[in-house]
Amino acid sequence: MTVRTTGDEWRCDAVFDPPLSEADQEGFDFLMALEPLFTLYFDEGSTILVDVSTTDVRGRLTLAVHEPETTEPAGTRRVRP
Template identity: 40%
Template sequence: MDTYEGAARLEWWANRHTCLCSVNVHVVIVSDASGWRISATLIPPLTGEERESWMFLVALSPYFTLRFDDDENATINVRVEEPGEGELTLSAA
């Protein structure tokens, strides 16, 4: 089993040139024989107004780009689910 833990950003792109949302997250990625799983926590927690915008975009489309802080060119397209406020589950898009 391989594990990665670190800082990243979730970005919501309207098109190739326009990013409408970028939030910092702490991710834990676990890869084993059954596949990989990613959990993330919003850092810092969103304010009321930020939360409204976040919920709007997730409802519009739950697909984000996950960009890793230690390698700006390393990205994964993910689907975001939020089972608890600020606690995210990411899956391959």
């Protein structure tokens, strides 16, 4: 995956590089339907939670730093309709 920043806020565009196979795309689509919250792992060992959304271009994603709602009790997760 190639990631690049798009502005002052922690939001960026990403693209699968190389593109996903059909089977991998199906798996990714399944994960996105469950919960579009992923962990990015960086080479130096740090991590960050990101919300992922798809764009109109196949294989292109938008990532934004995950900011939990203050009303969410610890240990809960969002469920998308």
